[in-house]
Amino acid sequence: MHNKTITELSKALREKEFSSVELTQSYLDRIKKHNALNSFITIDEELALEGAKVADTILANTNTNTNLLTGIPIAQKDIFCTQGVKTSCGSKMLDNFISPYNATVVENFNNAGAVMLGKLNMDEFAMGSSNETSFYGSVQNPWNTRCVPGGSSGGSASAVAARLTPAATGTDTGGSIRQPASFCGITGLKPTYGRVSRYGMIAFASSLDQAGPMTRSVEDAALLLQTMSGFDTKDSTSIDIPVPNYSASLNNNLEGLKIGLPKEFFSEGLNNDVAQTIESAINEYRKMGAEIKEVSLPHMKLSIPVYYVIAPAECSANLSRFDGVRFGYRCPEPKDLNDLYIRSRGEAFGDEVKRRILMGTYALSAGYYDAYYIKAQKVRRLISEDFKQAFAEVDVLMGPVSPSPTFGLGEKTADPIEMYLADIYTIAVNLAGLPAISIPAGFADEKPVGLQIISNYFTEPHLLNIAHKFQQTTHWHQLSPKGFE
């Protein structure tokens, strides 16, 4: 049953082919069997089976009107607060943190009757591109267990690719859904900023963070997004516009579609095999009758420096609340207040988190603020303008998600800059707040390669439609990594 899509599972549950308890148990068994992947931080069997029982009752009492996710197991990235379940954010700092409340996203899944299998591994506080900054250890890529799953939603991508869960949630601040989705050969959608509530999602960089689904198909992504989306009065940055039916337009015809290829996505630095895979994917669209056109995003090259000013600046303040006073890690026997701060934070934050707090603190300091933060915000606007210009000419943009496929565990940890450069194609999208998806497009050196499709604000139905059409004519998303069939 673990090879079925959510739509198929949902149908099977309704036709009593198996119960949610049986389904949940089978996934729990798979998680245990493949625990070497280290994709989960917390597995709560009892809670999951309890949830499955409740779902079975709902499914038994009603017929067709229940939510399609009722009884479907899902797993949450450990960045979402889950009431009564440890929410670590991949950090020693929150290793002892049991949230007293649910994130809105979690609450939405609960209301839909979905069953939570557990909490997924991630880079510490979502800072990383390989899941190697996690306090709970690195995660294996099921396609090549010596390779990273990408990050920061590495646990999510690995678990979905290995069929340890039908679907997972992720968050994307600079590519944290799309890059691991690409590395693990799954579908990952970053919605428009403001589409999904950030309430209860532990903040890394508030103006960039956005939650989204990580699934094996676009069809499943549409289902998850339907449940995750919506205006939330608890999040001032969530946007109050109606949520469309994301599944309804999946099969729309793509005749006349105008696709833009930003030339900056295909310049030097792009791995040849990745380039070829992307080109053949784009050919599929050409065959479907799309018009392909080169466009330019002239300021995109500035997106990495801009991002590494804005994201650390915001994170330096967002992470100040972890001070050892009210929750989380507190150093043993602090001598005084300063000692409490210095040791609690010094002992519980990992190197990458510390590096970003320091960068952000520096960028906001008196005398540097105008040169870094203000300047970065100005360039951010220019980057958004670039996209605006491009969308005046074409409907969507396509290109690679990452310049190279997955790399070996430990290969890039020594050089943060090289690690940062791996996000070159994803970061600009966050700076502009646009929706984008990564879908499996083939392989480079036997490693999965994702095609990135970027569309205009709140055009997720169209974006999903375009991505779904690709999955109708290709089989990449259906392939299982060896040993996880």
Place this chain on the structure above:
Amino acid sequence: MEWETVIGLEIHAQLATKSKIFSSASTAYGAEPNTQACAIDLGLPGVLPVLNQEVVRMAVKFGMAIDAKIAPYSVFARKNYFYPDLPKGYQISQMDHPIVGTGHLDIEVDGSNKRIGITRAHLEEDAGKSLHENFPDSTGIDLNRAGTPLLEIVSEPDMRSAQEAVAYMRKIHELVQYLEICDGNMQEGSFRCDANVSIRPKGQKTLGTRAELKNINSFKFVEKAINIEVGRQIDILEGGGTVIQETRLYDADKNKTRSMRSKEEANDYRYFPDPDLLPVEITNELYQQVRTELPELPSAKRLRFQKQYQQDEEISTTLTSSRQLADYYEGVVKTSECDAKLCSNWVSGTFLGALNKAGLEINESPVNYERLAGLIKRIADQTISGKIAKQVFEELWNNNATADEIIEKQGLKQITDSKEIETLIDKIIADNPKQVEQYLSGKDKVFGFFVGQTMKASQGKASPREVNKILKNKLK
């Protein structure tokens, strides 16, 4: 050398909302520690602030009252510093784009008016409280106050004496209560101020180095603290020293200021716009709506009282010293339909005196304006004399009866029947031949004796006017 004092005030007025500025927790004072702090106030991982729109209306109201520019867009910023009672490690405040821009307020010192500039007023959240008592080896944290809305009102350095500073602070205090945006309770910390104090040789244009006196919570202390600080600075400069820029605390017990931290030790707050909150937009609709809610302001009310009720400046000032008192007075005038001066004598005299003696606020008064009006009516129509009225007022204060009920029940109705009074007077004249002789021989003062005796005999109920008239006739 002659020195000039330069003072600017930063006043923190706690906005009188029911819930906090970014959460729905209650702002009520005096609850058990940490019982009014929700997940948002505690700064738990993942929580987000949502602006209480009421604070925006209140800030706009204040801005209108000081004739200020209201910013169509204002921005919340994070002020970063670590402190145990600051849950998020930053305070949400406003920096570059405050909601209220430049305005002004006129104060009166020694009979002359002076205009004080107001640089800005911005919204921010309060921090919690650190508790040191009862915690011998540690510090307790109470986060009930965390997230309480504050309006910080920053003046220009326009004040030249402690007296002016107090006058300005009083004026702001009166204004925020008039606007009903702050309860003005200084003991509970709802209204407090920091004073920036510097001195310079008289005539010098540039400002001297200032000291910031922190967290002063009474008018008396503001005056004392400034005077002490000015004295300290003069001593330093006249002794050939230099004043350093620093933050100082006023110690009321020792009547001294002491250094808290120098400029070098000051935090770099690393302000930046809070990405969790959208800019605050003041729509024209909101602006117009608040405009219609704006009450009559103290100075306008004072002038109106002088004109409409023919009151002198002093009485008008007393009657308009709070919006409640002014409303009370107008309630009395309207209900009693009596002479405005008779009403003001009673409200500002007997009534206020009784309130002060009992230590009560207007809204706690046992005598509402309707019952006081009932009493004044009976004075005006001469049912009772002013003296008896005082007696009735005491009864009003102590029980729930109306003035009419009290007068009726205790038989306090004034005796206006001249025959009855004549009978009393005839007896008094007969009983006091010596005094009659004295009076008739030219000692006019003795007349008072007869009046007193008559009133006494009537138990105060005789109409004084009648008594006078009849006595004058009888003693010819």
